[in-house]
Amino acid sequence: MSRQRRRGRFRGSPHFRLRTGFVLIAIVLSVFSARLVQLQGIDPRAYAQMAADEGTVDVVLPATRGDILDRNGVPLADSVDGLMVVADPFMTAERAPEIATYLSKRLGVDYFDTLERLRIEDSRFQYLARQVPATLAKEVVADADDLGYEGISTRRDPVRAYPARDVAANLVGFLGTPRKNGAARALAGLEDTFNGYLAGTDGEARYEVGAGNRIPLGDNTVTEAVNGADLTTTIDRDLQWYAQRLLRQTVLGARGDSGHAVIMDSRTGELLTVADYPTYDASEPYETPAGEGLYKSAALTDVYEPGSVEKVLTLSSLIDAGKVTSRTRFRVPGSLERQNRTINDYWEHGLLNLTLAGIVAKSSNIGTVLAADEFGRGELRDYLTRFGLGQRTDIGVGGETKGLLPQGALWTDQTEDRIAFGQGLSVNAVQMAAAVNTIANGGVRIDPSLVKGSAVTGAGTEVGSDHATRKRVISEDAARQTARMMERVIDPEAGVAPGAAVPGYRVAGKTGTAQRVGPEGGYDGTFTVSFAGFAPADDPRFTIYVVVHNPRNGGGGGSVAGPAFSKLMSYTLRRYGVPPTDTRPSRLPVEW
């Protein structure tokens, strides 16, 4: 009874109960407030960040890289969504053989290599396959999940495709394996020069997710990606393809080292084709045996001496200066002594009575030197500079050479004699094509262009056909007379290159056979043969320049490059539907 009372007294004492309650509450509250101080007082931001991160997703919205297109909008390089397939060896090691078998079947990866990667210890990230088309990669990973293979996932890895493979690879260049964050790694060509222009800017999205879905009213910020701009070139892909095949056949047929073929629209200066041989396959750049040395546009980066093709520049300048006409008569001896060096022609002859047209048609060095004697000091150099020699064409290809036009003290009388017929100066193929095109275009030089419209290079300069300037170099009459003289080169009787004729058309052209400078400096006894010309001669539409370095079959410009020129020209004329002009060909006298 008394015990019960005592208990009752305890229970019944409101003061005691209250006090105990308060103490308990106080204890709990102090624990809470201590935690509160810990959370809010000491480094509250880190906790806030952790809370936000828990449900927030940051996504990079990838910008699509712009395509490189040909003049008709056909892609030379285009971007495709791709994924990389990666493994977490920690999870895959156990069933590695099965997974490797599965992946080698589905993705065509090497079994042993994959097996090794799936088993690497202390790693949680291994590449299994890169740049797999997105559809295939997703399918493979989904099927792997169904089969119960764990630890395989995909990540973004854009694919750059070069559908025409080696066609225009010398110009377009290629992208290497993307960086880890998916950014492009431009390694050569236009891809490299215009990397910034093509790349665009990645966007960013930040939003909260719950169970994989976006929370409708949660935090949500999106910065849209700015896609890269397309780069439209002036190249005609199909024509470029044909030119590359023909050039390969020509170079191999002549057992030469290398070659270039340039096709230019005479009226606009747009380059329809810039072909190099040898070249590489842009879709498999590392598979080409010769490798890295080929990752360039040799027609722009390599220099050589143009040889007799340059004579048309010398002689048209002479006509423009009013010193001679196409009918001026010259007595051309068998050899010419100049400053204790002898100048010869490529064929043995006695004293010849040639007109200026004859000098062009027969490609006489001696005749050219005699004619060029009419020039005052420095005049020839001025003309050649205005033809664009010794200056970059700046069409947007990296590593272009300026060529070499001697100046100052190096420009001696002896040099001038040699330069008059195309030795002792160096050019690149596009430069030379643009110079010859000046004659085709009635004496007005147009800057060659490779980019249609306008685009900004990595160096910040704007290039393209919109920026091509026109400048008169020689009078229209001088250009016309030169074109008529050049027609005689093709003539089966008067000229040296009947093989360059295009049946049914009037063609003007000039052969070139130049001594080559060897690796040690000085001529090494090998040659560069070339042919430059345009058609139709009286209303030129296309200028074509074919160059073959070091042919070993003993051929010259007329026999090696001439037939290639003819095929290329007839293909181009047909492709663009240019009918023959149906006028009488040039009958300029070559002898007197």
Add this chain to the structure above:
Amino acid sequence: MSSTAPQLRSRLPRLAEAAVERARLTVVPRRRTRAPRVPFVTLVSTLLLGGVVGLLLFNTSMQQASFAATALEEQATNLSAREQTLRMDLERLRDPQRVAEAAKRQGLVIPAAPAFLDLDTGKVTGNVAPATAAGDTKITAPPPGRPAELDPEPVRLEPRRNGGADEKKQKQHPGSSDQRDGQRDGQRRR
């Protein structure tokens, strides 16, 4: 007006004092009308409930839309990837090399020179000649040549001049031996 009341009271006879006392006006407490509570409570609870349920439904539908959006986005990504893959296949098929090889297999050749037929006048310009495969351009790469290792210089043995006593010890031509050494060096360097 209030000043008239005491006058009135004083004029009245005292007789009826009790009655007057009884009849004195007093302020009565205002009568309160008790409106029925039920409709109001119903209204409020309906509003509340409706609001809550509405919000819930709204939220649910938004979630639903979000699910749908995620699914559709996924589908859009897949479809655009598929489209790109197909476009890539198409580009591969349009590769000029492939088309040219296919054309060549069917016996097509590249004509030598163009000719034009004017449809109005029927006049033919240009060089009219049948296209032949004779001067056709080779469009395929030549097969790779045999590597030098597989094509060694032949070993030349020179018969001994002084009527060989022991023919097995034939001397090699010094030139060819040098050449082979050079070749071996080349291989080593490689």
